[in-house]
Amino acid sequence: MEEERSKATLLSLDYPFVKLPDHLMIEIFVRVPFSDWGQVSCVNKHWANLFREECLWNAALVKCFPLASLAKRWPGPIPRGPSKRRFSALYASKCILQLDDELSEIAGHTYLYLKEQLEISTMPPPSGILHGTIIDQFIACGKSRDKAHELASLIWLAVIENMEDNHQTFLLLKRLAFEGDVFLPYPYSRSYKVQWRIFERLFTDFRDCFPQSDYYDLMACAKQRFQPIPAAWLGY
Known part of the structure; x- marks a missing residue:
């Protein structure tokens, strides 16, 4: 009282x-x-x-972020947004992506964009479209194809790491694993590290969520892409 x-x-x-x-x-x-x-x-x-x-x-x-006001040019397909979103983007870039350079705000907005698109509850856009948008964003900023691919991989890994352990994340990761990047040219294909981390989360964090048929299908898919398969993915 x-x-x-x-x-x-x-x-x-x-x-x-x-x-x-x-x-x-x-x-x-x-x-x-x-x-x-x-x-x-x-x-x-x-x-x-x-x-x-x-x-x-x-x-x-x-x-x-006193230097943020100096950024005038904003190229690329991902919008900048109002002040609250800008703050969230800069905070994500500094605390999650560990970036603090001229691309930090753009990288932060790209992180928010990918995270929000993947968390759409009904049907997220295909991962190839999302990845292509990210690559185009960094190329529009004057970065090379190699640098764009490196930054996109960093953002994908950060988003995957920060997804909650719930059923929606399990379904999303499973979809990303089955989609693959077989027909996408560099730099529009996701990196080896990103694909590895998707399968790693599925076979470690969500192992008990699989129906038996899905588990064997996904394991066959993993064996086509990665050699050798870690023992932890096999359950021992």
Whole structure:
């Protein structure tokens, strides 16, 4: 009861903190660790609305990624998006992809694009189309075919690593494994590392999810692509 009364006091209209103007509230929020923003935005409706506004995310970009405003040109098929998406892209690039160069924001947007497309619950686009879009994005930025292939592989691996262990991920990985890249020319074929990681997750993280027929079909597919097959994939 005491804790509830304290919360009520904090959120009451008489409490000085809630009387601060929005621009000062935003300056405070952008100095709070990013990992706590979800909790902060749930305190009350007004704070939640502030986290939906471009003003807060513009301030967050300036505070956390001051060089981001210098990027003017935005080539390629993957859109840039508003300030909130830009912040998410830069955060993903720094914390997940471990990139901090002139391509970091583009790589972050590409990571978000691939992750969102693969997580479409009904029917994601074919992986060849998605991979081709990523390759075209980096080639449009002036990167060589080899560099585009390297960056695309980095993004694919990061997305695969960060998928949750659930039934939807199992179905998605199984579909990616069976699709393959047999008829796609370089650099539009996914790298060996990406294909390996798809099968590795299936045979280790989701081994118990397979119907027997699917398991043998997928194992036959794996044996055509990889030699030797790791013992862990075989269950021992």
